[in-house]
Amino acid sequence: SVVDGLMFQGTITARVHAECSRCLMPLHRDWSVDVCAFFAQVESKGGARSNNSKFNRSNGDNDDLEDADIWDEGDDSGNVYPLVGGGDFADIEALIRDTMVSELPLKPLCEPDCKGLCSQCGENLNEHPDHHHDITDIRFAALEGLKQKLENSQNRG
Known part of the structure; x- marks a missing residue:
């Protein structure tokens, strides 16, 4: 007082x-x-x-x-x-x-190292840390197909 x-x-x-x-x-x-x-x-x-x-x-x-x-x-x-x-x-x-x-924090976190959600499917990355997507860039899709053909022909020969 x-x-x-x-x-x-x-x-x-x-x-x-x-x-x-x-x-x-x-x-x-x-x-x-x-x-x-x-x-x-x-x-x-x-x-x-x-x-x-x-x-x-x-x-x-x-x-x-x-x-x-x-x-x-x-x-x-x-x-x-x-x-x-x-x-x-x-x-x-x-x-x-x-x-x-x-x-109070503006963006509260469950843990300081929270991995969040998968941006493709929304899977919780904390529960599934090995989760990933094979994303193919459509600009290189034709080259990816050519690469697969070349690898297959090398494996046969």
Whole structure:
């Protein structure tokens, strides 16, 4: 606790359900993120410290929003949040959401060396590592046929 608010430091752990971006297998992992945030007292126009009712989800009325100043302390780090309930409570929902969303990978992987899916047939290459296709370039198909004829004639002779 500090004079103008509350300092929060901890670790957030959440169960994440996603899909591997390479092989499309479901992922179910616990994801942990260290956080440090400051919950500040918000001052109203009269200079008295109060809560900003738009962050207080315990009551449904938003009448005080017209009287509330825009709360911006010039902190670009994004880790300052208002105290709610007259400064008695720290609503950590926004902190959890902001932290978890920014720390999750954009392309989650089941394993760091995931091989993904075969681009020809969609076979999972992690389950079938020897899977491959003999791809013949149609531009060289006639030459491939000529090669086969030459090899066959050499084998006979």
